[in-house]
Amino acid sequence: MYTVKIALGILLRIMDSLILVRVLLSFFPTLHYSKVTNFIYQMTEPILAPCRAILDRLGLGMGMIDFSPILAFLFLNLLQNLVYAI
Template identity: 75%
Template sequence: MYLIRLSLSILFRIIDSLILVRVLLSFFPTLQSSRIAYFIYQMTEPILAPCRAILDKLGLGMGMFDFSPILAFVLLNILQSII
């Protein structure tokens, strides 16, 4: 049981880190075309897309700022504390 909990904790940290790197990449448009950026976008989009949909349904998805990473961080932390 401990090994499963540790593995999930590491997985959540990796996902958090990838989302943070994606946020940072958004400030550097020249780096967004790299293979690493493509990998990061592919790994984080399945998490951020539903968060964007939730924010759109709540009417908070408008504007030039994407708040889906913040919602993803909150939801991942809640999920991690439940597990």
């Protein structure tokens, strides 16, 4: 059980890091066609798409700034705390 807890914690931290890298990559439009960028988008989109949908339902999804990474960070942090609490 302890190794599962550690593995889940590491996985959640990796996803957290990938979302941060994706946010930083959004400032460099010339890197959008890289294979690494494509991989990062494929790994983070399953987390960010539901966050965008939640924000759209709340009426916060409009505008040029995407707040879904902030919601994803909060969600992943909550999951990390739950994993370590068990």
